[in-house]
Amino acid sequence: MSAASRRTFFGRGKAMVVDLWKNHRAALVIAHPGHELRVHHWLERAKPLTLILTDGSGHTGRSRIRSTTVVLDRVGAKPGPIYGEVSDRQLYQALLAGEREFFARLVEDLVVTLQREQVTYVVGDAVEGFNPAHDVCRLLINAALLRMERSNGAQLRNMDFLVEGPPDQCPDEDRGDAIFLELDDGAYQRKIDAVRAYPELATETDRVLMTHAPESFRIECLRPVRYGFDIGNRFEHPCVYERYGEKQVAAGKYTEVIRYREHIAPLAAHLDVMSRCS
Numbered sequence: 422m423s424a425a426s427r428r429t430f431f432g433r434g435k436a437m438v439v440d441l442w443k444n445h446r447a448a449l450v451i452a453h454p455g456h457e458l459r460v461h462h463w464l465e466r467a468k469p470l471t472l473i474l475t476d477g478s479g480h481t482g483r484s485r486i487r488s489t490t491v492v493l494d495r496v497g498a499k500p501g502p503i504y505g506e507v508s509d510r511q512l513y514q515a516l517l518a519g520e521r522e523f524f525a526r527l528v529e530d531l532v533v534t535l536q537r538e539q540v541t542y543v544v545g546d547a548v549e550g551f552n553p554a555h556d557v558c559r560l561l562i563n564a565a566l567l568r569m570e571r572s573n574g575a576q577l578r579n580m581d582f583l584v585e586g587p588p589d590q591c592p593d594e595d596r597g598d599a600i601f602l603e604l605d606d607g608a609y610q611r612k613i614d615a616v617r618a619y620p621e622l623a624t625e626t627d628r629v630l631m632t633h634a635p636e637s638f639r640i641e642c643l644r645p646v647r648y649g650f651d652i653g654n655r656f657e658h659p660c661v662y663e664r665y666g667e668k669q670v671a672a673g674k675y676t677e678v679i680r681y682r683e684h685i686a687p688l689a690a691h692l693d694v695m696s697r698c699s
Contacts (some may be wrong), residue, residue, distance in 0.1 A: 446470075448535060449498075450545040452558035453477040454489035454505060455622050456584050457498075460544065460641050461612040462604050465496045470538050472531070473668075475512050476505040477621070480674045485621045492615055501538075503530055512554055516684045517677055521691050524561065528692065531565035535577065542578035544643055550656025551585040553679045555687065563649050564692040571697060579646040587633055589640035600643040609639050613652055650693040653686060 447469035449457060454477040457464055471493055479484035486505040493500060515523040535543065545562045546555040559581065569575040580600065583590055589597050604612065613635075616626055648655065658681065666678035679685070 438556070443521045448472060448538065448540040448543045449648060450474075450503075450531065450543055450558060450562050451584075452546050452552070452554040453509075454485040455625075456546060457489060457492055458612070458616050458619065458622075459584060459588065459638075460582055460643070461492075461496075461615055462602050462608045463544070463600075463610070463641050463643065464492075464498055465608070466602075467544075468498045469544065470498065470499050470501045470534070470540065472501040472503040472534065473505045474503065474527070474539045474561070475507050475509045475554060477529055478508050480510075480669070482510075483510075483621065485619075488619045488621055492619070494576070495615070500640060500688075501534055503527070503534065509554065512557070513675075513679060516553060516557065516679055516688065518569070519684070524688060524692065525695060527561050528564045528568060528695070531561060532568055532572075535565065535569065536575070540577060542580060544580045544582065547581035547583050547586075547644070548648070548652045548683070549583065549585050550660035551662060552660075553662050555584055556652060556685060559646075560652070560689050560692055563646065564696045567649070567696040578695070579601070580643040581646050582641070582643055588637050589642050590641050590655060591644050595644050598645040602641040604639045604641070612638065622679065650689040653681060653687060 434557070445467075447467040449460075449464070449467075449469040449471045451457060452474045453474070454473055457471065471489075473489065477489075484505065489505075490500065534540075543562055543566065546558045548556045548559045550556065562579065566577050566579050569577065582588075589601070591601075616622070619626075660681055663678060663680050666675060666680075669675040670678055
């Protein structure tokens with residue numbers, strides 16, 4: 422086993438070097454198809470059950486699910502029962518309309534799936550204030566894991582990764598419990614090839630590579646999640662998706678802006694109460 426395949430996994434204050442890929446059952450829970458590319462080598466090693474909230478169609482109406490299915494097939498990962506059946510527009514409309522039951526059902530589906538598949542750790546999108554679906558995905562993960570803990574005492578390890586920020590960014594206080602993968606040349610080339618072979622992300626890939634040096638993607642960092650539902654202090658305000666939404670409304674692509682305080686914060690509070698009352 423290569424050094425890139427074996428890392429230190431920390432638990433309850435005591436470090437243990439274990440074979441993560443064989444001794445643990447992982448789930449990847451992401452908002453959009455394509456996010457899996459950020460953790461491509463981890464995907465190769467852990468082969469997680471992969472759950473995706475939306476089809477990634479955005480305002481174009483074109484699903485990205487097929488391209489992600491190709492990625493998963495190549496690494497031997499398994500799609501789960503939540504797999505892009507909802508469009509981005511449907512998710513955003515549910516947010517704008519305050520459809521709490523829509524999101525409560527997603528939490529329940531997550532709980533059922535994680536329990537049935539005997540998952541021991543979950544990796545998913547981090548809160549960044551960049552896209553409302555990313556932040557909602559994290560809230561749903563946190564709600565599902567809290568609900569499981571409250572109902573049967575299950576304590577699944579909860580990890581996140583940055584979808585927009587620097588791949589290796591990790592707060593100092595979290596580094597001891599984070600998982601860092603350093604990709605060798607082969608793993609790095611497979612990752613780059615997978616990115617280049619994802620046609621729907623071509624424009625996004627160019628943007629990201631202008632923001633972050635290509636070599637920075639040799640590092641994959643899974644960070645322990647120590648936050649729950651009070652996420653408003655994790656990004657600046659007005660956040661990126663509010664500013665972007667205002668431009669989209671002005672361009673006639675959307676009719677209303679999703680805002681943190683009006684739409685995301687009330688949903689977070691609802692999920693908090695719902696999860697604790699189970």
